[in-house]
Amino acid sequence: MTFKEHVSLASHTTFMVNVSARYFAEVRSVSDIRDLVTNPLWQSERHYILGGGSNLLIRADLDGIVVKNLIDGIDVVDEDDTSISLRVGAGVVWDDLVKWTTERDLWGIENLVLIPGSVGGAVVQNIGAYGVEVSSVVATVEAVDLSSGKELSFTNEACQFSYRSSVFKSSILQYLVSYVTLRLSKSAHPVLTYPRVLEDLQARGSAEHPSPKDLAEVIANIRRSKLPEVGEIGMAGSFFKNPVVTREQADELKVRYPDMPRFDLPDGSVKIPAGWVIETLGYKGYRDGNVGTYDKHALVLVNHGGASGHEVWNLAEKIMNDARESLGMNLEPEVVLLP
Numbered sequence: 001m002t003f004k005e006h007v008s009l010a011s012h013t014t015f016m017v018n019v020s021a022r023y024f025a026e027v028r029s030v031s032d033i034r035d036l037v038t039n040p041l042w043q044s045e046r047h048y049i050l051g052g053g054s055n056l057l058i059r060a061d062l063d064g065i066v067v068k069n070l071i072d073g074i075d076v077v078d079e080d081d082t083s084i085s086l087r088v089g090a091g092v093v094w095d096d097l098v099k100w101t102t103e104r105d106l107w108g109i110e111n112l113v114l115i116p117g118s119v120g121g122a123v124v125q126n127i128g129a130y131g132v133e134v135s136s137v138v139a140t141v142e143a144v145d146l147s148s149g150k151e152l153s154f155t156n157e158a159c160q161f162s163y164r165s166s167v168f169k170s171s172i173l174q175y176l177v178s179y180v181t182l183r184l185s186k187s188a189h190p191v192l193t194y195p196r197v198l199e200d201l202q203a204r205g206s207a208e209h210p211s212p213k214d215l216a217e218v219i220a221n222i223r224r225s226k227l228p229e230v231g232e233i234g235m236a237g238s239f240f241k242n243p244v245v246t247r248e249q250a251d252e253l254k255v256r257y258p259d260m261p262r263f264d265l266p267d268g269s270v271k272i273p274a275g276w277v278i279e280t281l282g283y284k285g286y287r288d289g290n291v292g293t294y295d296k297h298a299l300v301l302v303n304h305g306g307a308s309g310h311e312v313w314n315l316a317e318k319i320m321n322d323a324r325e326s327l328g329m330n331l332e333p334e335v336v337l338l339p
């Protein structure tokens, strides 16, 4: 195992902030991970794992070992008339996997098209979009315990998936995800709960019997119309989670803001879109020096170029304080914060 030293991380994260790692290593197999964790340097230094680096804000230089997960491969491990199981390397680019599955008419992850990052990252943060979360198709997750080097296999239940989280996110320094096995369907299972998706399918005449590819194309077009592409500008997708408030609080806010969108959840609480909160606070398209929010989607914090991790975080804190003081809402970051 070789370690590079003093490596800039700007090109390894989609926020493109200018931070560096004291040591940097790449792993391409489970045997690489074993070599890594038995290396004496590993025992003496802190360590951080990078997948696609697309859901991460690194606020300062990392004084330890940064590991880039590049484990590759998409293999069919089980198949019958109705479903198929794919074992996928955690370093595979998530959107490449979506292309692979939609081209083969497989159902399950088409609504998650164009989400940046790796397959491992997708599982760590339980990515979700347009009514689908990756947890709905995860069969098992293989990971290495970074303190013992032991290989572990997690059932879907053991992954403890929740809204944009999992056991791997809550113990981010403990496990390195190596492979994910997904169970996808061969029969039609379109999720059309978001009205815009159905409307756009109707407009192109494929609402009756859409293919996974139809759905992926429609959703990709919606996303492109309001979200930046990776590399176009520094960002990490949605910066905050959607806040969940009590029904009483939502009712009070609705009186003050009749246009406020609200989604009543089965447990009686109410989800308010974080993008609406930030826009209502007047931050849509806001800019302060090198940082700001995207002009077409306030939920995306951006690095206009040359921003430090601290500058981005200062803006995030300012928005969180305003949300608390003006609307009584607690915004929580969806991105992983390091250190």
Ligand code: NAP
Binding pocket: 115, 127, 128, 129, 130, 131, 193, 194, 195, 226, 227, 236, 237, 238, 242, 261, 263, 272, 273, 274, 275, 299
């Ligand atoms: P949108 O379609 O304008 O909707 C705004 C908000 O309303 C979202 O927060 C969404 O919640 C909620 N919503 C809309 N229709 C809903 C329905 N039928 N049932 C329940 N909730 C509904 O949102 P957007 O911000 O452009 O995002 C579109 C989708 O992409 C969303 O699902 C969003 O979560 C996802 N997305 C994910 C990321 C990421 O980094 N993970 C980044 C950008 C967008 P939900 O967010 O709970 O779906």
